[in-house]
Amino acid sequence: MNHRIKRVYPIEENCMGCRLCEVACAIEHSEFKDPIMTFFNGKPQSFTTVEVDRNFSFSLNCRHCDEPYCVEACITGAMHKEPDGRVIVYEDICVGCYMCVVSCPWGAVNPKEGAKKAAKCDLCPDRELPACVQACPNRALVFDTTEELVFELPEEEEEPFVEG
Amino acid sequence: MAEYLIAGNSVAAVSAIQAIRERDKEGRITVISPEPYTAYCRPLITYVLAGDVEEWRLPYKRESFYQQNKVEVLYNVKLDGVDVSERTAYLSDGKKVAFDKLLLAVGGKPFIPPIEGIDGPDVYTFTTIADMKALAGRLEDIKKVVVIGAGMIGMKTAEALAKRDKEVVIVELMDRILPMVLDKEGSSFAEKALDRAGISYVLGDSVVGVGRDASGKVRRVELKSGAKIECDAVVVAVGVRPNTTPVEGSGIEVNKGIIVDDMMETNVEGVYAAGDCAESYDIILGQKRPNLVWPIAYRHGLIAGANMAGGRRRFVGGFPINSIGFFGFQVVSAGMSAVGEDEEASIEVLKFIDESKGVYRKVVIANNRLLGFCVIGDIRRAGLYTGLIWSRMDVSYFKELLVEHISLPEAIYPIDGALPAMNFSDRKNIRRFGWAVFPYSYRKLFTGYSARIEEICAFDDKGVCFYDGADDEG
Known part of the structure; x- marks a missing residue:
């Protein structure tokens, strides 16, 4: 249905495991939108998680699935798929039963810090580019519609052979 | 123009309506609702009784949902019987309704044990x-x-x-x-x-x-x-048992629940069953049984609705998923989670217990597959276990990490601050087992697709995953 929705895709080969995306996400989704205030006064929570294993890492966040497991499991209808393809949770309706947390096979839905609500990636509706993608220094996160992404460097053009 | 009749008005009916309307914008949909309410959230009634949730928050879908999807709802009417040869349903108010496609989403009924003096008030x-x-x-x-x-x-x-x-x-x-x-x-x-x-x-x-x-x-x-x-x-x-009373004597096959095939169709063509009343495939037990949980009812309705409207979708199976919290105690579980260590020789149970923090994690493994888990206390990222059950992949070489307190990064960098440390609360628990330990091909499933794990993966006779969606092995 929504095969062409834009998602945040991680590119493992580019990820250095610096976790700037986590910081950016936590700041963007705090009430302060300021790094100092977020980490000293707020309840920082990042919806993306960087997985690190030795020299390998990538950033993991919500897939905004076509048929989301979390939406199926939501007993109140708080978790739902918007017409534009984003999967978001209405916090006013959420009762914190955590059925979505246990259903998400990617582990991308989690309890909200300091509240009995679910929290997940909302693809930063206030921004043109999600905060995590913008913060990534090494283009290890891309915001695109492509289903199967291959990150390729532009091929060098062959120099024409000139006789003479 | 097709006549759709849906008996029952809860989550399976709602998802079926959505699935039918995705394919068929014209057909007439009639819903028989035994209660005078729009579809509402049954688990929420205890919250309302406790006074935690206001009554206006009960509806799962409101009147506007039925209007937008052009659905006619008959309130306060039950399904009394079905005549499959005449393709007619008998309602409790004496009316008869003809149908082309019927969905039995009549739900479950509470089981009342035979106890002396139990009939009566109070x-x-x-x-x-x-x-x-x-x-x-x-x-x-x-x-x-x-x-x-x-x-x-x-x-x-x-x-x-x-x-x-x-x-x-x-x-x-x-x-x-x-x-x-x-x-x-x-x-x-x-x-x-x-x-x-x-x-x-x-x-x-x-x-x-x-x-x-x-x-x-x-x-x-x-x-x-x-x-x-x-x-x-x-x-x-x-407990609640599948409600099979409306189809008794109609020729529709019933075991514990109404038996359906993987298209959610009963033995009678054009009659489908979904939700608590249906008996569908359980991928953990490898057999059909009623699974009376919300997410499975939703999935049933979705598949049944699509097939009723002429689609061809298969229900690949399910397993119970539960989450419950009371008096400050929170537990999430899926699959076979209550089984003890010594009950069966083929089953391996791994546990992590921290009494002081109130943290308890348990995974049940058999045939190198994760069959169930139970997490108490810190439930963050518990869904990763559910993903492992869905994919049925071989977990034998990282099974210790599934319950272990620290994960690989902390084992490698034991000193706090060696990794870019932040003030995130209780960082240690949140990355207890991570995607990093998963095989490369499984991770490709995450980065490449947006479809359902269980529909992409392929399984051998024993149910072990041999294709997890990625063409390149890393």
């Missing part, structure tokens, strides 16, 4: 708004309540009644709280939470009689052990 079940209102209306007269059954409904009802300052005693036949989810060890965490809240409970005993006074009011219950508990009301919550 004995309640707790599955519908009507049940909730009946009990809520009598709250002023009630001081002490006996809840029979320490399952999901029983525990949530007990919590709600305790929040309304009632004295509650829970009586459970099995030797543990939440017997379908917890083993004895996990149950001790729940028992501690009950002790803290001052709720009394009796385990390993059953109610054999309900004592009434001359006016018929409940005064006490008698237990098998001989003990008597004084009370003013009894809540029966020993």
